[in-house]
Amino acid sequence: MAKTAKSELPEVLPEVCVDHDKEKYHIEIELPGVKKEDIDLEVGEDSLCLRAPKEDAVYSACYSLAHSVDTGDVSARFDNGLLTVKAAFKHPIKVGVKIPIE
Template sequence: MASKIVYTPSNCIYHDKDNYYMEIELPGIKKENIDVELTENSVCVRGDKDNLAYSGCWSLYHSADTKKASAEFDNGLLKVTLPFKEPIETIKLEVK
């Protein structure tokens, strides 16, 4: 049996003051073949099909509330929302 080719999926990670948002491309993968594992400070995603696997793990700078996290999958795009445990306070830095 041949081993699977493993790719790191294309992704976009951004946040506002309340949540992290992750958009991860998993083309050709079925929803039932996706695994998402969370800790307060990391997200790992794996999607399998035939002889191909997408696999990626990302570290989070701010702690996330994993009990309130959600994930949706539509047309090859996995969207994960991770609320922060505590809201982020930001300041504006003057650029000189």
């Protein structure tokens, strides 16, 4: 197989476990072989995207979140190859109101 002039690492999907309680998401993402400073993590109201290179590949993924989150209340911790993200749900300002029909 011929080598191309530009060498790119293959992209792989990391193993992910998503759980939640009444207040927030608890997301665990396995990133073995990655350094904390190399993780690029972004959370939007309805998405979580990450990119994390390691020696022989790049972990890359974007996930849609079923419930909107408060982007100001998100925390992340990386320990021994496991990225743990906690994201609080965005509470709706107003609940639907029943409208009488004339």
